[in-house]
Amino acid sequence: MADPPQTPLTAPAVPAVDEQKRVERAAREAGRPPNALSRLLDSAPARNLGLVAVLVLLGIVGVSTADTFLTRSNLLTILTSASVIGVITVGVTMVIIGGGIDLSVGKVMALASVWSTTVATQSYGPVVMIFCALAVGAGCGLVNGLLIAYGRIVPFIVTLAMAISAQGLAEQISGRRSQIVTDPTIAGIANTRLLGIPLLVYIFAAVVAVGWVVLNRTTFGRRTFAIGGNPEAARLAGLDVRRHTIALYVVSGLCCGIAAIMISSLTTTGSSTHGTLYELDAIAAVIIGGTLLSGGRGTLVGSILGVLVFTTITNLFVLNNLATEVQNIAKGVIIVVAVLIQGRARRSSFSTG
């Protein structure tokens, strides 16, 4: 038998007459975080403000250590290098909010980049290449989703297996060689600028915007939060949890397909070595962005800020000619500190639950 929630009683024996008042008071108290600091930390914008503060801090460090940091070209470099992982992170954020995890994104992107840049595919021109990359990404996502929703295998295992097989397939197709992108349209994407800003940054921004609207303004997004927060309640409320889960992994795969075109253009190659460890970078960005790994809560803006924090760190290390080893240590520390702060904020606001 389920017990009523245990909240500390303010007064041991209250006459039944005041019952409703007492319950309401308890509810008010439960709803009120105990102090201003944790309230500040708990509010969604503030959590993002924390990341903005980190970015500002990194900016100050950048300005004081490298003259070139605050130049227009360097800032665009940061955004451009954030764009590929950023697009992937949009998909990963949605999957994680929906209660899943996708470890296959890096390798699915590699596979899509290889498949869309074979000599045969390239002979059909840029439209077919783009379609091919998107189809490969969505197809891998569909397989992930079907196995998770109908095969009842946990997402961790399914997507890990997908990562391994996608890697293998990419190597098989490419013969472990980098495939040069000869198509001028695809190769030109990375060099195209509109109003002085690289096209890749526009693509990144567009994917983020679409992702944000889907998550926050559509039934699909609302259901994603519900299914991640309490799949059983969502199922009993009449939502088709399985179909929705499949859709989420397809979206994640589609993001990989878009990212594959971007990275093929950026490096003018399709290669099975693209995207190595991107899944971990994306998940790390999602985590420091304040999304719960258990699902149901999170923001896309936080994830994107997380991506920018990591990319800026990399940029700072490059500008200062520092070793990448130290850079990874810094990233690790940031992940832990971010999660510690969020954990504290959550505990204080969740004291009843």
Place this chain on the structure above:
Amino acid sequence: MAPLLLTMRGIVKQFPGVRALDGVDLDVAPGEVHCLLGQNGAGKSTLIKVLAGAHQPDAGEITFDGQPVSFGSPQAADQAGIATIYQELDLVPGLTVAENVMLGHEPARLGFTRPREGDERTRDLLRRLGHPEIPARRELGRLSAAGQQVVSMARALARDARLIVMDEPSAVLDPDEVQNLFRVIRELTTEGVAIVYISHRLDEIRQIGDRVTVLKDGRTVARNLPARDTPTAEVIRLMTGRSIEYVFPPHGAAPGSEVVLDVQGLTRPGEFADVSFTVRSGEVVGLAGLVGSGRSEILETVYGARRPAAGTVRVHGRALRPGSVPSAVRARVGLCPEERKSQGLLMAEPVSRNVSLSALRRFARAGFLGRDAEVAAVGAVTAQLDVRPADPTRPVRTLSGGNQQKVVLARWLLRGCDVLLLDEPTRGVDVGARSEIYALIRRLADSGVAVVLVSSEVPEVLGLADRVLVVREGRVVRTAPSAELDESRVLDLVMEGTVHG
């Protein structure tokens, strides 16, 4: 009789909105089997949790072995010599039998466990319990439910407990296993160990019990009755009747003539068999039965949350796809599930999003949510149900149980439904909100909704339902208009089958 081992006096335990215990007295002598009787919600579970140190009482005195005690934690109760065998066995399936028995008390030297010594002691205990065939090194999850129960007993014995609380131990046992359990209990009591025994099966209580204490509405209504000689009628009289009179709304006009929900031959092996009933528009049909009788399973199967092995569910004459919740919801069927928090609500989300969850499509155009329309519609429904506090942006976890239940009801009100399935709609709901929920259910029925109500509380079923189905061990044993039944008759029907095995 020897000096008492345990006395509890005036134990009070208050939860938000519910006074679970309201002055419980209990005396247990060494070497006796003391039976605790009471309907669901009478406070038995809370009482044993107080005894086990899992809950701290707000008032009252406990003396154990002549000393006043207060158990601040389960460890404290454990050290004093009180062991509890819960209904849901609290064992670790991935560990071996011996590791479970020794859990927390592993024989060790310098921090290194001595598994062989643990195995030996476990084998001794299992032999003493009459189950030498259970291998000490077997993984626990591979044992039957009965086997796990024995391991749970062995664990209590390993702690040298002087008082063992058993919460419905026979529920998972076959008749001959029950006899073996009784043999073990008799052995223990001759050694001076006291047993607090909770069961709904009166014949067991007559066989094994020495004295009986009856709880009702969190109070002790009879203490230390002789277990063998108290007449059944007397026991049932003590368990029934409410000290708190709930206000049930008057039954409405006669139900309509149209059969809205038609369930035929519904079967899930091991849970229930051949369940058939119909509900007309405007009718409230109650399913009365004990926990584990299959009533919640029946409801969830009608809703499509479980797939039936046989049988059909028709709504307005059209068959639902078996095992498909979306199919049921499309046919305008709604469910308020038994476990509100884990099955019904998104606890971290605001009231509004919980209410609109099943009706999102109505506020969407091409998938985009019209949030103003959503907020307005949710506000109208929550105001209509008087959800307090009246702020739909508040996280649902901050609401009281009664208001949380109203949120789940509001969800189906907003979506609109022709069939409403309610599973324990007033569990954990305080007195005031109960009457409101009763009135609401009646109002829904009067507006033409076909309602199916499951409740452990017999008065609730009788007070609300037009017709009652009594469910026992997965079968409908009696169908009658509620006017032809009374509380003791239903309680008798509910328990009778278990009395005769």
